[in-house]
Amino acid sequence: RLSKAMETSLIKQMTKENQASQIYLALGIWADTKGYGGVSNFLFRHAQEERNHMIKIMMYILERGGTPKVEAVEAPKVAPKSMTDCFDLVLKHEIDNTNAIYGLVNQSMEEKDWATWNFAQWFVKEQIEEEKLALDLIDKLKIAGGDRASDESLFNLDKYLADAPDEV
Ligand code: OFO
Numbered sequence: 001r002l003s004k005a006m007e008t009s010l011i012k013q014m015t016k017e018n019q020a021s022q023i024y025l026a027l028g029i030w031a032d033t034k035g036y037g038g039v040s041n042f043l044f045r046h047a048q049e050e051r052n053h054m055i056k057i058m059m060y061i062l063e064r065g066g067t068p069k070v071e072a073v074e075a076p077k078v079a080p081k082s083m084t085d086c087f088d089l090v091l092k093h094e095i096d097n098t099n100a101i102y103g104l105v106n107q108s109m110e111e112k113d114w115a116t117w118n119f120a121q122w123f124v125k126e127q128i129e130e131e132k133l134a135l136d137l138i139d140k141l142k143i144a145g146g147d148r149a150s151d152e153s154l155f156n157l158d159k160y161l162a163d164a165p166d167e168v
Contacts, residue, residue, distance in 0.1 A: 021047045022076045056122075
């Protein structure tokens with residue numbers, strides 16, 4: 001059974017995933033209004049993924065005899081100045097989330113809650129993927145010419161992201 005402290009931390013992480021989902025939606029809206037339908041489609045799909053992460057934690061809390069809570073999330077304050085800025089925000093956000101996951105791993109070790117430790121490993125692995133994805137985006141944009149990329153290369157990047165396969 002989950003300790004009260006662990007239940008609280010897991011609920012906090014649920015909220016963080018929900019917040020992440022909103023941030024990706026906001027970034028996706030920004031990309032769409034700038035005419036990058038492929039990037040926005042990619043970000044919207046990622047928003048869905050973050051929501052799935054929230055649900056995954058919710059189900060785990062229930063499974064372990066705890067009571068999850070759906071908390072309020074702040075309206076995302078993201079206003080990218082450029083595509084580079086947009087992708088930098090994605091990376092910064094994912095690094096911040098990785099740190100939060102490490103916090104859960106530390107707590108589970110301190111409490112010798114091996115079930116939660118095991119559960120959190122899925123997220124540790126997922127964060128490797130998510131950071132890699134964000135770094136890839138930044139690299140691809142750099143290759144395309146960064147903020148001075150030609151319309152054609154941004155068009156190609158946009159198309160590439162529209163077709164990028166979904167992850168878990
Ligand atoms: Fe983007 O990550 Fe959830 O956990």
